[in-house]
Amino acid sequence: MAGLDSCVVLEPDAGRVAATRDRLVTPDEATRLAELFRLLGDPTRARLLYALLEAGELCVCDLADAVEVTDTAVSHALRLLRTAGIVASRRAGRMIYYRLADAHVRMLLDLSREHLKEER
Amino acid sequence: MAGLDSCVVLEPDAGRVAATRDRLVTPDEATRLAELFRLLGDPTRARLLYALLEAGELCVCDLADAVEVTDTAVSHALRLLRTAGIVASRRAGRMIYYRLADAHVRMLLDLSREHLKEER
DNA sequence: TGAACATATGAACAGCTCTTCAGATGTTGT
DNA sequence: ACAACATCTGAAGAGCTGTTCATATGTTCA
Numbered sequence: 001m002a003g004l005d006s007c008v009v010l011e012p013d014a015g016r017v018a019a020t021r022d023r024l025v026t027p028d029e030a031t032r033l034a035e036l037f038r039l040l041g042d043p044t045r046a047r048l049l050y051a052l053l054e055a056g057e058l059c060v061c062d063l064a065d066a067v068e069v070t071d072t073a074v075s076h077a078l079r080l081l082r083t084a085g086i087v088a089s090r091r092a093g094r095m096i097y098y099r100l101a102d103a104h105v106r107m108l109l110d111l112s113r114e115h116l117k118e119e120r
Numbered sequence: 121m122a123g124l125d126s127c128v129v130l131e132p133d134a135g136r137v138a139a140t141r142d143r144l145v146t147p148d149e150a151t152r153l154a155e156l157f158r159l160l161g162d163p164t165r166a167r168l169l170y171a172l173l174e175a176g177e178l179c180v181c182d183l184a185d186a187v188e189v190t191d192t193a194v195s196h197a198l199r200l201l202r203t204a205g206i207v208a209s210r211r212a213g214r215m216i217y218y219r220l221a222d223a224h225v226r227m228l229l230d231l232s233r234e235h236l237k238e239e240r
Numbered sequence: 241t242g243a244a245c246a247t248a249t250g251a252a253c254a255g256c257t258c259t260t261c262a263g264a265t266g267t268t269g270t
Numbered sequence: 271a272c273a274a275c276a277t278c279t280g281a282a283g284a285g286c287t288g289t290t291c292a293t294a295t296g297t298t299c300a
Contacts, residue, residue, distance in 0.1 A: 034166035041158030104235035
């Protein structure tokens with residue numbers, strides 16, 4: 001597993017350097033990633049997201065029903081997720097419909113389920 | 121007793137039922153998934169995990185250096201991650217080497233980086 | 241065995257987070 | 271314009287979390 005350690009004395013190789021820079025996770029990036037995970041790491045928000053993963057699109061009141069918390073709590077939770085670009089919303093009359101923002105979020109939610117299955 | 125009402129009229133379709141059960145995320149499962157994400161959702165722990173993703177295997181003191189926190193803080197953080205099955209450890213003399221527990225964790229960390237890149 | 245080292249553990253405190261409550265904003269139908 | 275509805279917002283308190291300090295455990299080498 002010590003793959004990168006071997007390049008010590010060689011002249012610069014643009015391709016390799018770019019690949020390395022691409023692979024390296026800066027402290028700043030890791031912190032932003034933590035922020036992403038932190039938002040998924042709350043039972044209410046996670047249940048909201050998995051409800052959206054299944055249903056595709058739901059309004060606040062349907063989400064509140066599905067997750068069994070108050071409208072207000074759902075609204076607060078969705079604001080955090082929306083601000084972070086994890087969900088997107090669309091107004092239709094007085095309802096506002098929420099959906100997962102992009103394919104990466106869907107993949108993330110799917111993949112993590114796999115992890116849980118393997119663990120047990 | 122209201123839970124079974126929907127399967128009253130139709131004959132069972134084993135394939136469809138299995139597929140649906142497989143896709144559905146129970147409240148309990150969502151909560152356990154939240155727990156997983158919560159553990160990734162701390163700057164220190166995230167940086168530890170990405171350090172391990174890059175290096176493969178590191179001892180506590182190297183991790184403390186890499187992430188710039190005290191040995192004690194690292195130890196506390198690693199205990200949480202180890203208990204949750206996110207990292208695994210191996211003793212070698214007085215050092216203890218930590219690594220990511222499985223391929224799913226690695227994929228999860230990789231995939232989330234992709235999400236961050238797209239967002240910007 | 242004893243000293244030095246690497247890591248683990250427990251208690252405690254500061255800071256953050258989630259929920260709730262009260263009230264505000266925006267929308268529809270009459 | 272008004273009432274009913276759906277959602278949002280701000281403030282505040284209870285509870286949780288991460289770090290630190292002090293101490294314990296386990297390992298190596300002399």
